[in-house]
Amino acid sequence: MKVARQRKKKELVVGLDLGGTFIKAGLVNQQGKILKKGQWPTLAEHGKRQIVINQMKTAVDSLLGHRPAPALAGIGIGTPGLVDNQGRVFEAPNLPNWHNLALGRIFEQTYRVPVRVENDVNSITWGEFLFGAGRGSQTMVCITLGTGLGGGVVVNGRLLRGAVFSAAELGHVTIDYHGPACNCGNLGCIERFVSRDAIVERATKAIASGRETLLVSLSGGDPKKITPKMISEAYRRGDRLAAEIWEDVGTCLGFFFVGLVNIFNPDRVVIGGGIARAGKPLFQQIRKIVRQHAMKKLSASVKFVPAGLGENTGIISAAALVLGSAMTL
Ligand SMILES: [Zn+2]
Numbered sequence: 050m051k052v053a054r055q056r057k058k059k060e061l062v063v064g065l066d067l068g069g070t071f072i073k074a075g076l077v078n079q080q081g082k083i084l085k086k087g088q089w090p091t092l093a094e095h096g097k098r099q100i101v102i103n104q105m106k107t108a109v110d111s112l113l114g115h116r117p118a119p120a121l122a123g124i125g126i127g128t129p130g131l132v133d134n135q136g137r138v139f140e141a142p143n144l145p146n147w148h149n150l151a152l153g154r155i156f157e158q159t160y161r162v163p164v165r166v167e168n169d170v171n172s173i174t175w176g177e178f179l180f181g182a183g184r185g186s187q188t189m190v191c192i193t194l195g196t197g198l199g200g201g202v203v204v205n206g207r208l209l210r211g212a213v214f215s216a217a218e219l220g221h222v223t224i225d226y227h228g229p230a231c232n233c234g235n236l237g238c239i240e241r242f243v244s245r246d247a248i249v250e251r252a253t254k255a256i257a258s259g260r261e262t263l264l265v266s267l268s269g270g271d272p273k274k275i276t277p278k279m280i281s282e283a284y285r286r287g288d289r290l291a292a293e294i295w296e297d298v299g300t301c302l303g304f305f306f307v308g309l310v311n312i313f314n315p316d317r318v319v320i321g322g323g324i325a326r327a328g329k330p331l332f333q334q335i336r337k338i339v340r341q342h343a344m345k346k347l348s349a350s351v352k353f354v355p356a357g358l359g360e361n362t363g364i365i366s367a368a369a370l371v372l373g374s375a376m377t378l
């Protein structure tokens with residue numbers, strides 16, 4: 050009886066998704082269901098890393114309530130930036146002095162439970178693999194499409210980390226070396242073709258060159274207000290330019306995935322982030338290009354699916370870092 054009670058007590062983990070603006074955190078059970086969650090400001094603008102760490106602890110404390118910390122099975126943290134397998138963050142954009150920070154150890158010492166820290170997109174990849182659209186997969190590629198393109202790769206049930214824990218910077222794979230220069234130092238990175246801004250720019254350029262499109266009225270005559278969501282709305286209403294934009298974005302992603310499919314031979318490719326909501330026209334074109342151009346045996350065995358965890362993906366995925374760690378992480 051005592052043993053059973055003990056085990057029940059340790060069923061919960063905290064999943065904490067650290068963003069530049071907000072910390073989202075939740076108490077998550079072994080099945081990946083959120084029992085309690087909240088959102089706290091990151092306070093990165095103060096420029097002090099201790100303030101951010103304190104905010105993270107405030108989040109954990111308020112989720113725990115009166116529970117003693119040892120009732121937890123662990124804490125999983127998804128953070129921007131580069132993280133090693135000991136929970137040390139080497140650098141993170143938008144977070145003050147997030148250099149060489151032993152984030153895992155700080156939380157282990159405070160709460161006396163196992164702590165896993167992972168790059169946020171790697172974390173989402175693991176969350177989708179364990180609880181989302183990647184369930185049942187063995188080798189999986191995951192990307193998130195939004196202001197940029199983030200990626201993660203699971204190979205034979207293990208997250209791909211690489212020599213210095215930086216594998217799967219998928220946004221910085223060249224699809225056209227004549228293409229635009231990227232901040233990363235490379236030329237023609239896929240991110241430069243399929244980021245939110247790059248998608249919107251296709252529309253604004255076309256309008257500037259005199260193309261007729263529903264996007265003019267949808268944006269109230271101000272092309273600066275065009276969003277990918279608006280382009281999807283125009284597509285649904287039969288707009289020719291919107292269809293062309295999704296076809297071109299899908300073609301860029303399609304050729305990018307031809308390479309990834311040929312390299313990793315995934316059984317599943319999971320596509321998440323705001324841009325993935327474009328849905329059918331995007332996925333259709335990606336599948337078509339991969340079917341036509343990847344190695345036949347490999348393209349026949351891969352499925353392209355939208356991400357499955359929805360708006361709570363960051364919290365559930367961070368929790369999955371702890372929940373799945375005994376398995377293969
Ligand atoms: Zn790049």
